[in-house]
Each structure stands twice: as C-alpha cells, then as structure tokens.
Amino acid sequence: MRIGVDLGGTKIEAIALDGSGKEVFRKRIPTPRGDYPGTLKAIGSLVTEAGEGTVGIGIPGALSRVTGLVKNANSTWLIGKALKEDIQREINRPVRIENDANCFTLSEALDGAGKGAEVVFGVILGTGVGGGIAVNGKVLTGPNAIAGEWGHNPLPLPTAEDLPLPPCYCGRAGCIETYLSGPGLSRDHEVATGRRESPERIVSEGGKTLDRYLERLARALSGVINVLDPDVIVLGGGMSNVARLYTDVPRLWTRSVFSDHVATRLARNAHGDSSGVRGAAWLWDQRGEG
Ligand SMILES: [Zn+2]
Numbered sequence: 540m541r542i543g544v545d546l547g548g549t550k551i552e553a554i555a556l557d558g559s560g561k562e563v564f565r566k567r568i569p570t571p572r573g574d575y576p577g578t579l580k581a582i583g584s585l586v587t588e589a590g591e592g593t594v595g596i597g598i599p600g601a602l603s604r605v606t607g608l609v610k611n612a613n614s615t616w617l618i619g620k621a622l623k624e625d626i627q628r629e630i631n632r633p634v635r636i637e638n639d640a641n642c643f644t645l646s647e648a649l650d651g652a653g654k655g656a657e658v659v660f661g662v663i664l665g666t667g668v669g670g671g672i673a674v675n676g677k678v679l680t681g682p683n684a685i686a687g688e689w690g691h692n693p694l695p696l697p698t699a700e701d702l703p704l705p706p707c708y709c710g711r712a713g714c715i716e717t718y719l720s721g722p723g724l725s726r727d728h729e730v731a732t733g734r735r736e737s738p739e740r741i742v743s744e745g746g747k748t749l750d751r752y753l754e755r756l757a758r759a760l761s762g763v764i765n766v767l768d769p770d771v772i773v774l775g776g777g778m779s780n781v782a783r784l785y786t787d788v789p790r791l792w793t794r795s796v797f798s799d800h801v802a803t804r805l806a807r808n809a810h811g812d813s814s815g816v817r818g819a820a821w822l823w824d825q826r827g828e829g
Contacts, residue, residue: 540592543820544582545639546570548599548614551578552816553585555592560650564589573616583629594634595822596626597642597815601684611685613667635822639663640687641678642818643808644671647773649821651809656770660687660763664756665776668716668723672767677825690716694755695762695795701755715759721777724752742781753783757791764796764803771804775814779807 540563541556547570555564566585571577586594600612602623609617623636637645644653644661653659653673663669668690672679679686691714694701704713705726717723721738728748729735741748760772774784789805796803808814 540590541820541824542586542589542592542594543642543816543818543822544585544594544596545642545816545819546578546582546596546598546614546617547639547815548572551581551585553589554813554816554820555589556817556820570614572614575616575620578616579625579629582626586630586632593823594626594630594632595642595819596634596636597639597819598622598636599639601638602636604680604682604684611688637678637680637819637822638669638671638684639815640669641671641673641680642816642822643775643814644673644687644773644818645676645678645821645825646810646814646818647775647808648673649676649818649825651814652773652806653771658767658769658771660767660769660772662689662760662772662774662779663776664719664721664774664778666721668719670763672769678822689759689763690714690719692759692762694718695758700751718755719752719759719778724748724778727751738778742778745783749781749783753787754791756784757788758795760788760805761792761795764792764798764801769803771806773806773808775808775811 543554545552549570550567551570552567554562557563571581599614600609603610609620609622612618626634640663647653647661648659659673661671670687670689672687691709693713694715705717706712707714707717724738728741785805793801810817
C-alpha cells in the first residue's frame with residue numbers, strides 16, 4: 540500500500556491507496572497547532588491506523604538540502620525541526636517528504652489534469668501562492684528545494700494600479716503572492732473601494748477587482764511560461780474554482796508570452812482538495828523509479 544499524509548496548518552489528512560491506486564483509507568484530524576511533539580504523535584497514529592505500506596508526507600514548506608531541517612514553512616512551529624528523522628523514529632519506517640505544492644503537482648501530473656504531459660507546472664492559489672514542477676511524472680525539487688516557488692517573485696511590469704508595492708511577510712514587497720492569494724485579492728479590493736470583503740464575495744460580484752486579478756495572474760504566469768514553457772499549468776487552491784480564470788487568463792497572457800502562439804493549456808485540477816495527499820502517497824512511486 541501507498542500511504543500519503545498531508546500536513547496542513549489546520550488539518551492533517553491521511554489516505555492509503557492499494558496496489559491498483561484505489562483509495563482504501565482516509566482520515567482527517569485537526570493539526571495540533573504550535574505543538575511539535577503533538578504533531579509527530581498525530582502523524583504516527585494516522586499512519587498506524589492506515590496500515591502497512593510506504594509513507595509519503597506533504598508539508599507546507601521544504602526540507603533544506605543543506606541541513607535537512609524544515610524551512611519556508613508558514614506553520615512556523617515546524618521551522619528548524621528534523622521532521623523527517625523525527626517522524627521516522629515515531630513510526631519506525633522510512634518516509635519521503637516533499638513540499639505540498641510539489642505533491643499537488645505530482646498528483647495532477649500522474650493521473651489528473653496534467654496526465655500525459657511532459658512538463659506540468661502546478662499552482663496553488665489559496666491563502667498563499669505556491670507552485671511545483673513535474674517533468675515526465677517526477678517532481679523537480681532543485682538544489683535549493685524551491686523549484687516552482689514563483690509566489691515570492693515580484694509581479695512583472697507593475698502598472699500604476701499595482702503601486703504602492705504591497706509588503707510581504709517574506710521581507711520583500713510586490714511579491715506575486717501579495718496580489719494573487721485570497722487575502723491579496725481582499726486587500727486589493729479594500730485599497731480600491733475602501734470595503735473589506737471576502738474573496739468569495741468579490742468573485743461573485745465580478746467587478747473591476749476580479750478584472751485586475753485576472754490580468755495580474757496572466758502577467759505572472761507569462762513569466763513562468765517564458766522560463767519553463769510547460770505543456771500545462773494546473774491550478775489548485777480556493778481561487779482555482781473561479782471559472783473565468785480558464786477563459787480570460789489564456790486570452791490575456793498572449794500579450795506577454797514571448798511566442799507568436801501559446802500552446803500551454805491552463806487547467807483546473809482534477810482531484811480538488813485531495814491532490815496534496817494523493818501526491819504524497821505517490822512520492823515512492825514517481826515515474827522513472829523502480
Ligand atoms: Zn514574498
């Protein structure tokens with residue numbers, strides 16, 4: 540069996556897939572926020588309950604390739620911890636750990652919206668903006684363990700409407716995440732209208748704030764296309780449910796992609812909220828491995 544665990548800031552989810560890829564176990568529990576030993580115990584009990592098999596874990600961050608410790612995690616109690624070794628000790632099995640956006644991308648590349656594509660760029664548009672790259676059904680991690688992390692690149696070619704550059708928690712300003720996350724959309728709407736509204740409300744109103752969002756997303760993704768030239772870009776996270784993304788953004792990105800014709804597809808994820816945990820389960824079974 541392949542066991543996958545999605546360690547999130549609010550919940551931990553586990554699934555088990557049998558030999559044919561069929562889901563035979565699923566359980567979701569609240570994350571012991573701020574409690575590292577409690578987080579280890581919670582993962583251990585979920586894995587034990589799921590049964591025998593390989594264990595892959597998706598985390599909201601990455602393991603440093605220099606120290607092996609967790610970095611870039613918005614669940615800050617994980618930062619600097621030897622998560623891999625500690626979980627292996629807890630469950631007495633080897634584990635593989637990857638960034639959650641990379642797990643999302645792997646799941647969609649293997650049997651989701653990116654199935655059959657050579658290069659898949661996976662994007663999370665949620666409370667944050669993350670990304671991952673899968674090539675021929677295998678996650679590209681990179682020597683800094685940040686491959687695909689476009690959310691903290693600056694938004695390309697800022698216009699007067701984009702200024703002043705919003706400050707970002709990472710210490711810089713004008714990061715893509717500050718415009719394209721759900722909170723970023725609400726912030727932009729408040730700057731423009733003086734009204735604080737939820738992303739859902741802003742989307743349902745379909746006004747100028749959503750127009751700005753679509754145009755910025757097209758600009759930001761055109762930078763990715765120019766560098767990576769993916770076959771397909773798969774969107775996940777709460778904002779991926781907005782239908783207009785899939786019609787408007789590919790029309791808008793032709794302005795800034797360096798090509799006469801843009802063949803890259805923009806696709807909605809096939810596995811919804813389950814993509815992260817499914818991709819974690821597939822970490823031991825990426826294409827090109829035994
Ligand atoms: Zn940033």
